[in-house]
Amino acid sequence: xxxxxxxxxxxxxxxxxxxxxxxxxxxxxxxxxxxxxxxxxxxxxxxxxxxxxxxxxxxxxxxxxxxxxxxxxxxxxxxxxxxxxxxxxxxxxxxxxxxxxxxxxxxxxxxxxxxxxxxxxxxxxxxxxxxxxxxxxxxxxxxxxxxxxxxxxxxxxxxxxxxxxxxxxxxxxxxxxxxxxxxxxxxxxxxxxxxxxxxxxxxxxxxxxxxxxxxxxxxxxxxxxxxxxxxxxxxxxxxxxxxxxxxxxxxxxxxxxxxxxxxxxxxxxxxxxxxxxxxxxxxxxxxxxxxxxxxxxxxxxxxxxxxxxxxxxxxxxxxxxxxxxxxxxxxxxxxxxxxxxxxxxxxxxxxxxxxxxxxxxxxxxxxxxxxxxxxxxxxxxxxxxxxxxxxxxxxxxxxxxxxxxxxxxxxxxxxxxxxxxxxxxx
Amino acid sequence: xxxxxxxxxxxxxxxxxxxxxxxxxxxxxxxxxxxxxxxxxxxxxxxxxxxxxxxxxxxxxxxxxxxxxxxxxxxxxxxxxxxxxxxxxxxxxxxxxxxxxxxxxxxxxxxxxxxxxxxxxxxxxxxxxxxxxxxxxxxxxxxxxxxxxxxxxxxxxxxxxxxxxxxxxxxxxxxxxxxxxxxxxxxx
Numbered sequence: 001x002x003x004x005x006x007x008x009x010x011x012x013x014x015x016x017x018x019x020x021x022x023x024x025x026x027x028x029x030x031x032x033x034x035x036x037x038x039x040x041x042x043x044x045x046x047x048x049x050x051x052x053x054x055x056x057x058x059x060x061x062x063x064x065x066x067x068x069x070x071x072x073x074x075x076x077x078x079x080x081x082x083x084x085x086x087x088x089x090x091x092x093x094x095x096x097x098x099x100x101x102x103x104x105x106x107x108x109x110x111x112x113x114x115x116x117x118x119x120x121x122x123x124x125x126x127x128x129x130x131x132x133x134x135x136x137x138x139x140x141x142x143x144x145x146x147x148x149x150x151x152x153x154x155x156x157x158x159x160x161x162x163x164x165x166x167x168x169x170x171x172x173x174x175x176x177x178x179x180x181x182x183x184x185x186x187x188x189x190x191x192x193x194x195x196x197x198x199x200x201x202x203x204x205x206x207x208x209x210x211x212x213x214x215x216x217x218x219x220x221x222x223x224x225x226x227x228x229x230x231x232x233x234x235x236x237x238x239x240x241x242x243x244x245x246x247x248x249x250x251x252x253x254x255x256x257x258x259x260x261x262x263x264x265x266x267x268x269x270x271x272x273x274x275x276x277x278x279x280x281x282x283x284x285x286x287x288x289x290x291x292x293x294x295x296x297x298x299x300x301x302x303x304x305x306x307x308x309x310x311x312x313x314x315x316x317x318x319x320x321x322x323x324x325x326x327x328x329x330x331x332x333x334x335x336x337x338x339x340x341x342x343x344x345x346x347x348x349x350x351x352x353x354x355x356x357x358x359x360x361x362x363x364x365x366x367x368x369x370x371x372x373x374x375x376x377x378x379x380x381x382x383x384x385x386x387x388x389x390x391x392x393x394x395x396x397x398x399x400x401x402x403x404x405x406x407x408x409x410x411x412x413x414x415x416x417x418x419x420x421x422x423x424x425x426x
Numbered sequence: 427x428x429x430x431x432x433x434x435x436x437x438x439x440x441x442x443x444x445x446x447x448x449x450x451x452x453x454x455x456x457x458x459x460x461x462x463x464x465x466x467x468x469x470x471x472x473x474x475x476x477x478x479x480x481x482x483x484x485x486x487x488x489x490x491x492x493x494x495x496x497x498x499x500x501x502x503x504x505x506x507x508x509x510x511x512x513x514x515x516x517x518x519x520x521x522x523x524x525x526x527x528x529x530x531x532x533x534x535x536x537x538x539x540x541x542x543x544x545x546x547x548x549x550x551x552x553x554x555x556x557x558x559x560x561x562x563x564x565x566x567x568x569x570x571x572x573x574x575x576x577x578x579x580x581x582x583x584x585x586x587x588x589x590x591x592x593x594x595x596x597x598x599x600x601x602x603x604x605x606x607x608x609x610x611x612x613x614x
Contacts, residue, residue, distance in 0.1 A: 066472055088477040091468035249454070256461070 005234040006038045038237035040225035046116040048251040056106035063099040073197035075190045078153035079278045097267035107293035121340030128332040129217040135328045144203040147196040154275035161188040170318040228340025236409035295366025299378040337397035344403040358384040484614030497562040506550030508562045516585040530596045534586040548587040548598035552576040
C-alpha cells in the first residue's frame, strides 16, 4: 500500500530516468523494499523474521544450485556423490553443511514468524491472503525439506521416504496405488530418488514465486504492527529504507553469527548419524525420526494409537497430521475478535502461551521413542492443539473483554496527546 | 530544544567532523562487504577441478609393445595422448625440414627426450579447436606430411607432429613426461 505521504521514486541520473520510462523495475523495488514503502514506526524484533526467512530462502537456493552441480540422483552413486561433495569438491563440505543447516535455520525463522502471526493476529482482515499464502509456503517448505533429506540416500533418507510415502498408503481404497504412484515402484528406489531430486530443485522456485505473492499481498494493506491499530497518519510510519533496512541488517548480522557457529562448529548437531550409513532396504534403524522441524506433526501422527469410531488409528493419525497444518487456513475465520494484538487480549494471551507449551511438548515427543510417557503427553498436547484452534479461539474471541487500545501508533509510542502537548509547550 | 537543534544533530555530537553514526555506518557496511566477498570466494572456487579430478593428473604407460611405425592413444587428464614409435625414415624426414620455414619452429630433438629420440609423445588434441587428429591408429589418414591429420578443419601435422598446413596455430603440445624405465613413461 502506498500511503499518500509515501516518498515517490524520482530518478535523478538520466540513465535511470530512461530505464524508468521503459521498465520501471527500480521503481517497483523502491516502492516494495525501499524508501517508498511506509512502515509502522513501532515494529518490534518479531517483525524481522520475514526478512530473515527471505534470506534463508536465498541461502538455500544458492547453496542448493551449487550442490546440484556435484550431486548425482542415482541410487548407485547418490551416497558416494554426497561424500564426493564432502571430501573432493572445493568447499563442498561448506556448501553441504550450509545447505543442511540452512534448512534448519529456515524452519526456526519461519516458526517464529508464524507464532508472531498467532500472537499479534497478523492473519486478521484485511490480511487474510498474506496468511493463506504463508501457510502455502510452509507446506511447500515441508515438502521440499522432506525430499531434500532423501537425496543423500543414507539410512534415514531411505526410511524417511518409506515412512512418509507410507502415510499416503493409509488413505482408504486408493492409498496403496497412490503410494506406489508417488514412489514409481513398491519401495523407494531409483525412480523415487530421481523425481525427488527434480522436485527438490523445482519447489524452491515455486516457493520464491509464492513469497513474491505473499509480499505483494502484504503491500496492499501495509505491514501490521504490535498494537494491531491501523496506520492513521504520517507520524505513524517511517520509510522502509533506511529505517528497517538498517534494523533488518542488524538482525541479519546476528543471524549469520548464530548460523555460522552451527555450520562451522556443530554442523551435524541437528542431523542423524545413521544417515552416514548408505541406504539399506533390508534393515531399518532403531530410532527412525524425521528432522527436528517435523517433530510436532510427527508427534500428532503417532498420538493416535487407537481406532477412532470407525476410522482406523493409522488413517486417523495421518488425517490429524495434515489437519494440524490445514487448520491454519481457517484461522482468520475462527478468530472473530476485532482486536488483533494479544497485547490487548488478556484471555487469548493465556491460551496463546498454552499453545506454545503444547507445541514445545509436541516437539519433545516427536523426537522421542514411541513409548510412555511420550505417547500420553503427545495425546494431551494434540488434544489441546486442536481444541485451541477449533474451540478455544472461537469462544474466547466472542466472550473476551479486550483491554483499551491506544488511539494511534504514534500515541502508543509517545504517550497520550496531553503529554505531547505539554512537551510542545515546554 | 530549538536552539540545540541548530548546534547539534545528535546528543553530544558536533555538526562538524566525523560523527559516531558515520563511523558505525562505514564500519558496518565495510564488514558486510568483506563478509560478502568471503562468501563469494567458495561459491566460485567450488566449480574448479575437485580433488578427485586433480588426482588423475598423471598417467603411467607401458610402451614396450609399440613397434616402430606404430602409435597408441593413451589417456591423460581425460584427453588422448599420442605415443608414437618413429621409424628411422620418419625421423630423417622430420630432420630434413628447414626449421625456419615452420609456422611454429621446433626441431624433432626439442620435441623428444634425449636417448629416446624415436618416441614422439604429444597430446592428441588439435591446437586449432580441440578435435582429435587422425593418424595414430592403424589405417587412419596421416595427412600430407605423414604425421597426423585433423578432420575437423583440415590441419596437417608432420612426423614430428608439427603444424605444416591448415588453420592450427601451433604444433601438437608435448606434455610433461619422463621415462621411469626403458619401457614405462610417466605423463604429467
